Amino acid sequence: MYRVLICDPLSEEGIRPLLDAEDVEAVMNPSMSYEELLKEVSSAHAILVRSQTQVTREVIEHAKELKVIGRAGVGVDNIDLDAATENGVVVVNAPDGNTISTAEHTMAMLMSLARNIPQAYHQLQNKRWERKKFVGVELKNKTLGIVGFGRIGKEVAQRAKGHRMNVVAFDPFLTKEKADKSGVSHGSLQEVLQQADFLTVHTPLIEETKHLIDREAIQLMKPGARILNCARGGIIEEDALYEAIKSGKIAGAALDVFEEEPATEHKLLTLPEVIATPHLGASTIEAQENVATDVSYDVMELLRGGTVKHPVNMPSVSPETMEKISPYFQLSERLGAFLSRVVEGALERVNVYYSGDLLDMDTMPLTRIAVKGILQRHIGDRVNDVNAFKTASDKGIIINEHKSTSTKGFTNLVTIEIETDEEKRSVAGTLLNGLGARIVQLDQYSIDVIPEGHLVVIHHRDQPGAIGRVGNLLADHHVNIATMQVGRTILGGDAVMILTIDKEVEAVCKDALSQVAEINKVQCLTL
Numbered sequence: 001m002y003r004v005l006i007c008d009p010l011s012e013e014g015i016r017p018l019l020d021a022e023d024v025e026a027v028m029n030p031s032m033s034y035e036e037l038l039k040e041v042s043s044a045h046a047i048l049v050r051s052q053t054q055v056t057r058e059v060i061e062h063a064k065e066l067k068v069i070g071r072a073g074v075g076v077d078n079i080d081l082d083a084a085t086e087n088g089v090v091v092v093n094a095p096d097g098n099t100i101s102t103a104e105h106t107m108a109m110l111m112s113l114a115r116n117i118p119q120a121y122h123q124l125q126n127k128r129w130e131r132k133k134f135v136g137v138e139l140k141n142k143t144l145g146i147v148g149f150g151r152i153g154k155e156v157a158q159r160a161k162g163h164r165m166n167v168v169a170f171d172p173f174l175t176k177e178k179a180d181k182s183g184v185s186h187g188s189l190q191e192v193l194q195q196a197d198f199l200t201v202h203t204p205l206i207e208e209t210k211h212l213i214d215r216e217a218i219q220l221m222k223p224g225a226r227i228l229n230c231a232r233g234g235i236i237e238e239d240a241l242y243e244a245i246k247s248g249k250i251a252g253a254a255l256d257v258f259e260e261e262p263a264t265e266h267k268l269l270t271l272p273e274v275i276a277t278p279h280l281g282a283s284t285i286e287a288q289e290n291v292a293t294d295v296s297y298d299v300m301e302l303l304r305g306g307t308v309k310h311p312v313n314m315p316s317v318s319p320e321t322m323e324k325i326s327p328y329f330q331l332s333e334r335l336g337a338f339l340s341r342v343v344e345g346a347l348e349r350v351n352v353y354y355s356g357d358l359l360d361m362d363t364m365p366l367t368r369i370a371v372k373g374i375l376q377r378h379i380g381d382r383v384n385d386v387n388a389f390k391t392a393s394d395k396g397i398i399i400n401e402h403k404s405t406s407t408k409g410f411t412n413l414v415t416i417e418i419e420t421d422e423e424k425r426s427v428a429g430t431l432l433n434g435l436g437a438r439i440v441q442l443d444q445y446s447i448d449v450i451p452e453g454h455l456v457v458i459h460h461r462d463q464p465g466a467i468g469r470v471g472n473l474l475a476d477h478h479v480n481i482a483t484m485q486v487g488r489t490i491l492g493g494d495a496v497m498i499l500t501i502d503k504e505v506e507a508v509c510k511d512a513l514s515q516v517a518e519i520n521k522v523q524c525l526t527l
């Protein structure tokens with residue numbers, strides 16, 4: 001008998017097959033406190049949640065029988081994925097079921113924002129017949145800027161076009177060609193910010209999107225523009241939004257999500273220009289039924305040893321293959337992560353080449369892990385080695401694996417090449433016996449870099465003094481250099497400098513480096 005805890009309110013209709021299953025004992029408590037959860041979880045085989053319940057490391061470590069955590073929805077930011085993976089607990093989600101509801105909610109917020117509907121209704125409730133105060137704006141011919149053109153972003157675009165809005169979108173995976181196919185304009189983040197009368201964000205909340213819309217970004221927007229967030233609190237910097245509305249730069253905002261939820265006392269809610277809902281994007285009968293059905297199907301499949309449709313963290317390599325290739329896992333993932341952070345433009349194609357000792361091995365799992373490393377920059381923990389290929393193909397990215405006889409003198413070599421709509425870049429790495437992973441080539445430059453920690457990649461002209469100026473500038477900003485590698489092909493030509501440093505480089509230091517005469521480009525990343 002499998003003991004399944006249902007911790008958040010889930011559609012009973014959707015989970016009916018699970019409730020009726022003879023091999024399941026369901027414990028339903030939609031408002032389970034954290035303390036109750038810690039107690040109940042000790043004998044549970046599965047937990048089902050929405051976004052409310054925090055499945056922390058402590059919860060997972062208390063759950064000695066736990067096999068699976070089911071998230072009825074998309075975002076898995078309320079689940080400690082590392083702890084789940086470390087403890088062999090599979091996390092499954094339901095990424096498709098609430099797309100339409102959330103897109104429709106965004107449109108409802110867009111229209112309410114344009115026409116001040118919540119504010120006017122509130123006045124009427126207070127017996128005030130105000131008409132002058134609530135003059136709105138039309139949507140027709142206005143520009144909707146969409147940041148994050150995934151499932152929900154695309155659905156919002158279609159609906160906005162129905163209102164005869166101009167739609168301009170930015171997504172790291174959106175090429176001009178794909179944008180044309182969807183009937184929207186393609187822009188950089190800066191262009192989207194500059195053109196939008198209404199800006200809506202539909203990205204996950206990951207390191208790269210945290211405060212993506214900050215003071216600087218808002219500064220680029222048109223005076224009187226309006227902002228919507230029906231994705232995740234934290235993508236828009238709340239203090240910056242508050243100040244921008246107070247100053248009149250931004251005319252209003254519609255928020256379904258907040259950095260900390262529940263958010264009943266939030267200062268943004270004191271502004272009459274702000275309309276808000278308590279994280280209701282997915283709260284429709286249909287969406288709740290869809291996500292509950294999808295997630296309970298996967299949970300039951302997993303408990304009974306079947307195949308799941310939406311794994312978030314499940315390892316997928318057989319023990320035999322694992323033994324041979326596991327030493328290369330970290331190398332492949334780090335090479336992918338490194339290259340994805342230095343390449344510019346929207347990803348179109350990934351080629352992975354294996355040579356030397358890797359020629360005779362089943363390297364597909366390594367390619368999957370490399371692709372995961374590449375996609376994680378923009379997708380976060382929702383991409384894993386199980387769904388990496390599917391995620392790439394959903395985004396129209398072509399993945400190819402090749403075996404090559406060119407080892408460049410190394411006993412094993414993994415080379416990843418990325419083509420975007422702007423450039424083609426490559427990185428190669430090897431596993432040195434007893435010394436671990438090394439990056440040995442970036443594009444045409446030979447180097448020797450450990451792919452971990454904080455890195456600074458500088459493209460510069462090979463001229464006397466360039467290295468010294470970088471060292472001095474980093475010292476001025478109290479950044480200690482651990483290692484430095486310089487690669488060049490001809491004396492006095494283009495060169496690359498890769499530094500490993502002891503702490504993250506702040507924006508002001510990066511700007512100062514970019515201004516050094518010999519330097520063309522500075523990229524800072526953490527692996």
Ligand SMILES: NC(=O)c1ccc[n+]([C@@H]2O[C@H](COP(=O)([O-])OP(=O)(O)OC[C@H]3O[C@@H](n4cnc5c(N)ncnc54)[C@H](O)[C@@H]3O)[C@@H](O)[C@H]2O)c1
Pocket residue numbers: 073074075095098099102147148149150151152153170171172173202203204205208209212230231232256257279280281282283377378379
């Ligand atoms: N309000 C709600 O109740 C509710 C309901 C469902 C989903 N959501 C949230 O909505 C968001 C989008 O969900 P989805 O199903 O469309 O996800 P998705 O994965 O289909 O799309 C997200 C898109 O964001 C893009 N992206 C990543 N980093 C970016 C960046 N720096 N700039 C621009 N784009 C970037 C990705 O490439 C991807 O295409 C998620 O945060 C999800 O948790 C909220």
Ligand SMILES: O=C(O)CC[C@@H](O)C(=O)O
Pocket residue numbers: 050051052072073074075076098279281282283
């Ligand atoms: O459970 C909910 O209602 C929110 C779900 C939503 O935020 C998601 O990420 O799927």
